[in-house]
Each structure stands twice: as structure tokens, then as C-alpha cells.
Amino acid sequence: MPKVVIAGNWKMHKTQREALEFLQDFKSHLEETPDDREVVLCAPFTALAVLSKTLHGGRIRLGAQNVHWEKSGAYTGEISADMLTEIGVHYVVIGHSERRQYFGETDETVNLRVISAQKQGLIPIICVGESKAQRDAGETEKVIIKQIQGGLVNVDQKNLVIAYEPIWAIGTGETCESEEANRVIGLIRQQLDNPEVTIQYGGSVKPDNIDEIMAQSQINGALVGGASLDPAVFARIVNYR
Numbered sequence: 001m002p003k004v005v006i007a008g009n010w011k012m013h014k015t016q017r018e019a020l021e022f023l024q025d026f027k028s029h030l031e032e033t034p035d036d037r038e039v040v041l042c043a044p045f046t047a048l049a050v051l052s053k054t055l056h057g058g059r060i061r062l063g064a065q066n067v068h069w070e071k072s073g074a075y076t077g078e079i080s081a082d083m084l085t086e087i088g089v090h091y092v093v094i095g096h097s098e099r100r101q102y103f104g105e106t107d108e109t110v111n112l113r114v115i116s117a118q119k120q121g122l123i124p125i126i127c128v129g130e131s132k133a134q135r136d137a138g139e140t141e142k143v144i145i146k147q148i149q150g151g152l153v154n155v156d157q158k159n160l161v162i163a164y165e166p167i168w169a170i171g172t173g174e175t176c177e178s179e180e181a182n183r184v185i186g187l188i189r190q191q192l193d194n195p196e197v198t199i200q201y202g203g204s205v206k207p208d209n210i211d212e213i214m215a216q217s218q219i220n221g222a223l224v225g226g227a228s229l230d231p232a233v234f235a236r237i238v239n240y241r
């Protein structure tokens, strides 16, 4: 069985002070969480270092939201994999639709980032998903398969998480039906050599839909945006039944 990974993607939210306040509150809710699931906080770069010092290891893992493929160099605004591992980061979100839409991320750059992340011991969370127009045109499968194949060229499937995030369900409150998410995730799984790859669903995950999502046979976790910003709300998601 693939490992269950529930990750909160804070996007461009929370200062260091707000991140520490979140953590204190969140930890108090986590005591009852079964240890069959990994909990990841994908915080802004500035918050990762302070969170790491406060966590001292423990069961909550840290994730970044991007990583560059070079070790160092003249790449203003980018960050390297060893800068992240040095401060205790374990995961990194790569190819989020917001990066693809606003910052020119392509399947090729996703692939480069994934390879360099893994080389440095980071676990990539590769995001894939179709737009509303692509879904309406019946192109969901074609789009997903292209993103998976393009992102995974020469990639080791041992240390890997994939997040299926239909773009039309992100931040809209419009969740993909859990059976439909399960179907698409099943298709993604057919593209992989390793049956142990964790595949998450993302897109308007909330306390009132997480139990149904996690009951699906192909879904091994969630990538949570807005609902991960509130400690009690995210704890309820992590504590899905």
C-alpha cells in the first residue's frame, strides 16, 4: 500500500510569526492522529527555517513550494535543493498549476526540478490537472497523461508523490466528485511502473469532504490549499476517518 501523505500548501500565506502560531495550535490538535499518515506543511521559504527549528524532527514534515534544478548560480528568485535539505525540508511541491499558469512552468522544467530534488533527497510532489476548458472538451485524460509522461522522464519512482489537482476545483469550493477523482487517479496509476507511488487529490478539500475522498481506493492523500491555513480545520482533515 502506498504511504498516505496529507500536505497543506500554504501558498503565499503566513509570516514567520503566523507560521509559529499555527504550529503551536496545530500540534495540540494532532495528538490523536493515527501514525499511518504523514503530515506535511508546505510553507513559504521564509517560514521553513523557523518551523524546522521548532519542530526538531518529530512527525510533521516540511515541504517547500518550488526548487531549481541547478545547485547554485545566477537565478534570481530561485532556491536550490541543498538550501532546502540543509534546513530540514523533506518534500517539495513541483509544477503546481499556479506555477504553470503564472510563472511559465512547463513539463520540461517540472522534469528538471524533480530530478534535482530527488538527487538531493527531497521527495517531489508533482502536480497535474486539467483546466475547465480541457475537461469540457473531453481532453482530461490526454492532458494528464502528457503531464505525467513529460514530468517523469528519467525519474526514480521510488521517492515520489503525485497530486491530481483539477484546476477548476482549486480554490473554487467546487470539488471534483470523489469517484471521478478516483477514476482519474486510477488512470495516472496506470502510467506508473511503481504501484507504491502515493497519489493525492487536491482541489477544495475540506473537513466535510475529506472522509469520502480518503475512502476511495486509488487516493492516498490530499494536497490542501485554503483549508490548511487554519490549524483546527487542517487538523480535522489530517484526522480523517
Ligand SMILES: O=C[C@H](O)COP(=O)(O)O
Residues within 6 Å of the ligand: 009, 096, 165, 169, 170, 171, 172, 173, 202, 203, 204, 205, 223, 224, 225, 226, 227
Ligand atoms: O495546492 C493546493 C491546491 O491548489 C488546492 O487548493 P484549495 O484547497 O484551496 O482548493
